Amino acid sequence: MGLFTKQAEEVPCTVEVSHRFESLHAHVRFDNGAIVHPGDEVLVHGGPVTAAFGEVVVEERTATITRASALERLWTRLTGDLGAMELCEFSFSEQVTL
């Protein structure tokens, strides 16, 4: 990992989208155990994974993980905490006026 340079790696992944009454969820799992670090960017290849209502779709895909540079990783680590407010849950919309 360079101080300024980014590196990209391709990894196999499994995408699961559940669009059921019982569970609405969507996840990406990296099949080779790759770990995403602060500031990394992940792009799952291919078209949108669409599940009709009542369906669970599981697909094998490829993802590109673009690794953040050392500097960017440090920056994300340092500034990330300020964004922790995003985690707060109270059914807000970002718009102040609707």
Add this chain to the structure above:
Amino acid sequence: MNASPGDLSPALDPEAVADTTAMATETHILNPRFYTTDFDELDRVDVTPIRAQWDELIAEMKADPNKGHFKKTDAWDRIDWEAMDPALRVEFIDFLVSSCTAEFSGCVLYKEMKRRGSNPDICELFSYMARDEARHAGFINDALREAGVAVNLGFLTKAKKYTYFRPKFIYYATYLSEKIGYARYITIYRHLEANPEHRFHPIFKWFKEWCNDEFRHGEAFALLMKTDPKLTDSTVNRLWIRFFLTAVYSTMWVRDHARPEFHKALGVDIDWYDQEVFRKTSEIARQIFPVELDIDHPRWKPALNRMNAAFLRMDRGNRRGGLAGRLDKVLGGAQALAAFTALYTIPVRTNALPANVRLEPSY
């Protein structure tokens, strides 16, 4: 969870909404954020000091008391969406979509923590919480489908940046958001119990059992914080807790005031409702937070109102664009900062933490 709920929705245009008499024409893209944290630190969490309470809570989650709750029964009244006042419909749909995204994002975060961890206690906890959130999201999604609103999960194949939070910030923020979620749901539920004529949608009938899930999740984070006294004792962390309380309460104030029609339909005065939710949340939070905001301080409500005015100004700036818009944004930002400082510097009350953290939902 309500991670950046604003990310999700395209602008809700009242005219477009009024146009959807044909139904099923409105699509909202769910756009949750993706997080990463220090998973090694999370793995090092040792629940030994609170093992008895931990096991009790995990057993409760495993038993899944709400397993049968999220089903549509005869109590689910049919709603004539077309007859609903268009302005109310816009705000109510926004409420449902942002709630759905919140639950959905919670699920993404918890599932990630479960998958990446190797500490069996932590993994088990997060698997139950992810289950609950996905279930809630599914239930809200179904209410949206009835209204002719579809959610689009296409975000998965878009490039995503991962944001990093230290575990302690996840604890503070999610603890607070789960407990405030509980207080919000139960306050609406109790209000509608007393004033059923204002129950304009059946989903509110489900809030009582629903919010017990939020309560339990909050309990889990309270226990996690209890494993390391520094998280709540150190001077710096007390300031962080104070910061989170101020930020969360004031954000809630601003966001709720953006939905006047929704609250009017519920027969709820927004100032009263928000203060009531703050009061309940603060009482509950005495279980783990050593500081408590003084929400009856003379500076409290005026500063919240100034915060709201500041956000409206920034919002106006966004809509206007150009130089005048930029000026509105800058001045609005400065006003928001001043209002936040006024709130943050209100002297706090301090609490001695109880030896036993656990609470039962009692409102």
